[in-house]
Amino acid sequence: MKFEAVTIKDIAKALGLSTSTVSRALRDSYEISPETKKLVLEYAEKINYHPNPIALSLKERRSRSIGVIVSEIANSFFSQSINGIESIAYNNGYNVIISQSRESYSRELLNLQYLTSRSIDGLIISVSAETKDFSYFKELHERGMPIVFFDRIVDEIETHKVIVDNYKGAYDATLHLITNGYKHIATLSNAAVLSIAKERLAGYKAALADNELAIDESLIKYCSHGGMLLDEVETAINELLELKKKPDAIVAAADKLTTNCLRMLKARGIKVPEDIALVGFSNTDLTELLDPPLSVIRQPAFEMGEVSMNLLLQLIESKRPVTEFETRVLTTELLVRGSTKKGRTKTKEIA
Amino acid sequence: MKFEAVTIKDIAKALGLSTSTVSRALRDSYEISPETKKLVLEYAEKINYHPNPIALSLKERRSRSIGVIVSEIANSFFSQSINGIESIAYNNGYNVIISQSRESYSRELLNLQYLTSRSIDGLIISVSAETKDFSYFKELHERGMPIVFFDRIVDEIETHKVIVDNYKGAYDATLHLITNGYKHIATLSNAAVLSIAKERLAGYKAALADNELAIDESLIKYCSHGGMLLDEVETAINELLELKKKPDAIVAAADKLTTNCLRMLKARGIKVPEDIALVGFSNTDLTELLDPPLSVIRQPAFEMGEVSMNLLLQLIESKRPVTEFETRVLTTELLVRGSTKKGRTKTKEIA
DNA sequence: TTTTTTTACGCAATCGTTCCCGGCAACGAT
DNA sequence: ATCGTTGCCGGGAACGATTGCGTAAAAAAA
Numbered sequence: 110m111k112f113e114a115v116t117i118k119d120i121a122k123a124l125g126l127s128t129s130t131v132s133r134a135l136r137d138s139y140e141i142s143p144e145t146k147k148l149v150l151e152y153a154e155k156i157n158y159h160p161n162p163i164a165l166s167l168k169e170r171r172s173r174s175i176g177v178i179v180s181e182i183a184n185s186f187f188s189q190s191i192n193g194i195e196s197i198a199y200n201n202g203y204n205v206i207i208s209q210s211r212e213s214y215s216r217e218l219l220n221l222q223y224l225t226s227r228s229i230d231g232l233i234i235s236v237s238a239e240t241k242d243f244s245y246f247k248e249l250h251e252r253g254m255p256i257v258f259f260d261r262i263v264d265e266i267e268t269h270k271v272i273v274d275n276y277k278g279a280y281d282a283t284l285h286l287i288t289n290g291y292k293h294i295a296t297l298s299n300a301a302v303l304s305i306a307k308e309r310l311a312g313y314k315a316a317l318a319d320n321e322l323a324i325d326e327s328l329i330k331y332c333s334h335g336g337m338l339l340d341e342v343e344t345a346i347n348e349l350l351e352l353k354k355k356p357d358a359i360v361a362a363a364d365k366l367t368t369n370c371l372r373m374l375k376a377r378g379i380k381v382p383e384d385i386a387l388v389g390f391s392n393t394d395l396t397e398l399l400d401p402p403l404s405v406i407r408q409p410a411f412e413m414g415e416v417s418m419n420l421l422l423q424l425i426e427s428k429r430p431v432t433e434f435e436t437r438v439l440t441t442e443l444l445v446r447g448s449t450k451k452g453r454t455k456t457k458e459i460a
Numbered sequence: 461m462k463f464e465a466v467t468i469k470d471i472a473k474a475l476g477l478s479t480s481t482v483s484r485a486l487r488d489s490y491e492i493s494p495e496t497k498k499l500v501l502e503y504a505e506k507i508n509y510h511p512n513p514i515a516l517s518l519k520e521r522r523s524r525s526i527g528v529i530v531s532e533i534a535n536s537f538f539s540q541s542i543n544g545i546e547s548i549a550y551n552n553g554y555n556v557i558i559s560q561s562r563e564s565y566s567r568e569l570l571n572l573q574y575l576t577s578r579s580i581d582g583l584i585i586s587v588s589a590e591t592k593d594f595s596y597f598k599e600l601h602e603r604g605m606p607i608v609f610f611d612r613i614v615d616e617i618e619t620h621k622v623i624v625d626n627y628k629g630a631y632d633a634t635l636h637l638i639t640n641g642y643k644h645i646a647t648l649s650n651a652a653v654l655s656i657a658k659e660r661l662a663g664y665k666a667a668l669a670d671n672e673l674a675i676d677e678s679l680i681k682y683c684s685h686g687g688m689l690l691d692e693v694e695t696a697i698n699e700l701l702e703l704k705k706k707p708d709a710i711v712a713a714a715d716k717l718t719t720n721c722l723r724m725l726k727a728r729g730i731k732v733p734e735d736i737a738l739v740g741f742s743n744t745d746l747t748e749l750l751d752p753p754l755s756v757i758r759q760p761a762f763e764m765g766e767v768s769m770n771l772l773l774q775l776i777e778s779k780r781p782v783t784e785f786e787t788r789v790l791t792t793e794l795l796v797r798g799s800t801k802k803g804r805t806k807t808k809e810i811a
Numbered sequence: 812t813t814t815t816t817t818t819a820c821g822c823a824a825t826c827g828t829t830c831c832c833g834g835c836a837a838c839g840a841t
Numbered sequence: 842a843t844c845g846t847t848g849c850c851g852g853g854a855a856c857g858a859t860t861g862c863g864t865a866a867a868a869a870a871a
Contacts, residue, residue: 114579116827127851132829142849159577163523164827166514167856174557174578182542188534195560204578206525207558209546226510227525227555228465371749395744398722400751467857478821483859493819515857518826 115158124152135160166228174204175421176224178234180212180335186364186392186410187235190259193414194233201422203230210237212334218245231255231421236263238300238335255424259417262304262436269420270436271413275305278406278441279312279360282388285404285443286358287320289451291386295328295349295356297342297366299335306331309362309390328356336365339372346373358382358449361389371399371448387448390441402446409439466509475503486511517579525555526772527575529585531563531686537715537743537761538586541610544765545584552773554581561588563685569596582606582772587614589651589686606775610768613655613787620771621787622764626656629757629792630663630711633739636755636794637709638671640802642737646679646700646707648693648717650686657682660713660741679707687716690723697724709733709800712740722750722799738799741792753797760790 117135121128126145134141134149135158141149166172177194179187191207198205206224210217217237224232232254236243243263250256250266259271279296286294296313299306314324330345332338349356361367367389374381381387381401388404396403416437424431468486472479477496485492485500486509492500517523528545530538542558549556557575561568568588575583583605587594594614601607601617610622630647637645647664650657665675681696683689693716700707712718718740725732732738732752739755747754767788775782 114827118827128828129830129852130850132827133850136829140849145849161518161827162578163514163517164856165829167512167518167826167858168828168830170856172514182533183536183539185534188539191533192560199574204557204574206555209543223550223555227513368746368749375749393746395719395746395750398719398726398751399746399749400753402751465857468859469857479858480822480860481820483857484820487859491819496819512857515826516859518828518856519858519860521826 114161115156116161117158119156120149120152120158124148171230172204172228173202174206174227174229175231175233175418175425176220176227176229177205177207178210178217178220178224178232179207180235180237181209181337182207184364185394186260186408189392189410190235190414190417193411193416194418195414197415197418197422203422212238212337214239214242221245221249225249225254231257231425233257233259233417233421235260236303238303238333241302253430255421257417257421257424259413260305264304267434269417269424269434271417271420271439272305272436273408273413273439273441275308275441276312276315278390278408278443279309279362280316281312281441281443282360282404282406283313283316284320285445286360286386286388286449287316287322289386289449291358291449291451292322293325293328293354293356294322294358294360295330296360296362297336297345297370297389298329298331298362299366300333301331306362313360313362327352332366335363336361336367336369339369342366342369342373346370346377350377350379356385358386358388361387363389364391364393367391367403367405368393371403375400381448382450386451396444397446399448401448404446404449405444407442407444409442413439465512466507467512468509470507471500471503471509475499522581523555523579524553525557525578525580526582526584526769526776527571527578527580528556528558529561529568529571529575529583530558531586531588532560532688533558535715536745537611537759540743540761541586541765541768544762544767545769546765548766548769548773554773563589563688565590565593572596572600576600576605582608582776584608584610584768584772586611587654588612589654589684592653604781606772608768608772608775610764611656615655618785620768620775620785622768622771622790623656623787624759624764624790624792626659626792627663627666629741629759629794630660630713631667632663632792632794633711633755633757634664634667635671636796637711637737637739637800638667638673640737640800642709642800642802643673644676644679644705644707645673645709645711646681647711647713648687648696648721648740649680649682649713650717651684652682657713664711664713678703683714683717686714687712687718687720690720693717693720693724697721697728701728701730707736709737709739712738714740715742715744718742718754718756719744722754726751732799733801737802747795748797750799752799755797755800756795758793758795760793764790 117128117131121131131149134146182188195205208220214237217240243265246266257269262270262272298310317324332341332345334341336342359370361370371387379385391405392407392410396405468479468482472482482500485497533539546556559571565588568591594616597614597617608620613621613623649661668675683692683696685692687693710721712721722738730736742756743758743761747756
């Protein structure tokens with residue numbers, strides 16, 4: 110099956126003109142007489158002519174499409190970010206090709222090769238939790254590919270970056286717990302190599318330190334897949350519950366960590382927040398409907414997408430190589446709900 | 461900024477060969493001597509040559525990319541479907557370009573024109589709730605564009621389609637409520653024009669009729685944006701609550717309708733399921749953590765995506781025009797949880 | 812040795828578009 | 842009458858890759 114399109118040649122033949130004349134008429138060149146232009150334009154409209162973007166790409170050595178790699182689309186933070194990216198891309202005539210690493214380095218690499226081989230004009234990426242080797246990004250960057258890192262950034266590579274103040278987000282959440290009287294606060298962290306994991310962990314530690322609470326390494330659990338696998342969260346929770354001194358609150362550092370942590374706690378019959386309080390990073394819009402309503406740190410995901418795409422456009426459309434890069438830091442928002450209320454109205458089962 | 465790629469010419473020049481020889485060597489043609497092949501292959505590997513897909517697309521008149529249009533990615537059903545589509549596409553060397561209609565006809569049309577102008581080889585679409593005019597799809601289809609409809613299909617166009625048994629899904633859910641003793645069952649329906657809305661409504665009505673329950677039109681509320689707008693759900697719920705005889709249960713016919721219905725009920729202080737029970741279509745994996753845990757009708761979204769992509773591949777790769785089309789009907793799953801339990805363990809507030 | 816076959820490669824067209832260059836009228840100025 | 846100018850348009854190369862066809866040299870057959 111094929112989809113036959115009408116070309117500039119068809120117009121030229123039908124009107125007895127050369128392809129160059131038709132091309133110029135369509136682009137409204139001053140070299141073409143008004144009558145010819147009118148003729149061409151009307152005929153083009155009539156037969157529904159659209160320039161072939163592939164031929165244009167070949168000629169102009171640009172595809173007008175950009176690549177986006179995230180760990181998974183079915184994650185509210187990322188789907189909201191993608192919405193932001195898409196909206197700006199769309200307004201600028203760019204195409205967005207989305208792919209997922211699913212937290213796997215090999216899949217990320219494969220996607221990357223695939224995207225570059227499809228000649229994308231630029232790349233927006235939040236690296237996978239497994240990625241430790243950034244040489245491929247470096248090479249790409251050195252060869253002139255415009256790249257914007259967002260969310261999970263790579264420090265070693267100098268380019269535009271978009272993040273939230275992860276340190277402050279985690280600090281605020283932890284402080285909120287402390288203020289509410291929790292003293293033995295654990296944290297569920299992402300893969301230790303991730304920039305966001307480091308920053309959030311630092312915020313958590315700083316809040317404890319600033320309030321004269323000890324930092325207990327046994328209360329810090331890493332989930333290398335960011336909570337994507339239920340198993341890793343289960344293990345982490347189990348280990349926390351086996352401690353002599355169990356935590357009375359948990360700060361979860363990623364969307365899936367937060368919801369899967371709640372899932373595991375409920376599965377074990379642990380009451381939130383009576384037995385253990387919970388606050389975490391999350392962008393799901395269902396958190397207030399959960400039992401208990403979750404206190405969350407929310408990121409401006411849509412806006413992050415918009416900013417990333419705008420920065421990428423700057424890189425792509427700059428005539429000379431860009432040497433001045435910026436890191437945009439947006440702010441998180443702490444939404445306090447039931448899962449962290451110390452003096453919460455208790456519920457009790459009655460027959 | 462530009463990203464300079466290495467071409468077949470570079471290899472030819474460096475090795476003192478013609479481009480044709482290099483091309484043939486790379487494609488392992490019998491016309492090329494083993495020594496030359498080895499030479500070319502090794503050099504290509506060394507300088508990291510990758511054929512330019514754009515040039516190939518131009519030559520072969522196919523882009524090896526397909527378009528997908530859904531109402532919004534940030535909807536679990538669609539993001540899961542996209543995962544399914546992507547996995548198959550990826551394995552077959554196809555690129556997926558995703559775009560969102562956000563339930564708007566004009567946006568859908570714009571996306572459609574954009575995608576076709578980007579010369580996609582095929583299209584997978586779930587139409588927007590606003591779409592009443594299918595002439596553009598018809599024209600596209602008649603001009604030879606391979607199309608697969610999924611979820612929200614278009615009856616008037618003969619091509620492959622992938623759906624679930626919406627009738628049975630709604631029937632089962634309604635029957636489940638009836639079995640549990642609910643008698644005054646309302647439904648929140650999607651835009652009335654949508655295929656899925658019609659089928660689900662029919663299932664709902666049939667279950668009532670089969671159990672000698674009257675069908676009361678005042679208990680049927682349409683939300684033209686599928687619950688995407690909180691307003692429309694609010695209005696619907698308000699109208700239901702103002703009835704002389706209020707419903708004792710609700711069947712929500714879409715993901716957002718289900719969760720936003722719960723949101724509105726809670727906002728009004730209505731207890732679920734004590735005052736009103738709720739069951740709805742949903743693919744979110746958080747429904748069991750909600751308060752109350754939601755009974756849902758779940759669709760095999762990932763599988764639907766896989767099937768759709770496989771059918772599209774059949775269309776694209778068929779030599780002759782396809783005239784035999786099929787409609788794959790998958791089955792839904794009813795997950796019974798707290799939101800529909802008549803004799804549910806009551807919870808009571810205590811000081 | 813001559814003819815035929817095989818091997819191994821180059822030339823050039825093609826896909827759809829843009830754009831440099833060159834050309835030919837018609838015009839006014841000298 | 843000649844020259845330069847301007848307006849308008851066509852020829853053809855180029856982007857990167859594939860491929861039918863032609864052909865030189867080497868090998869095989871006569």
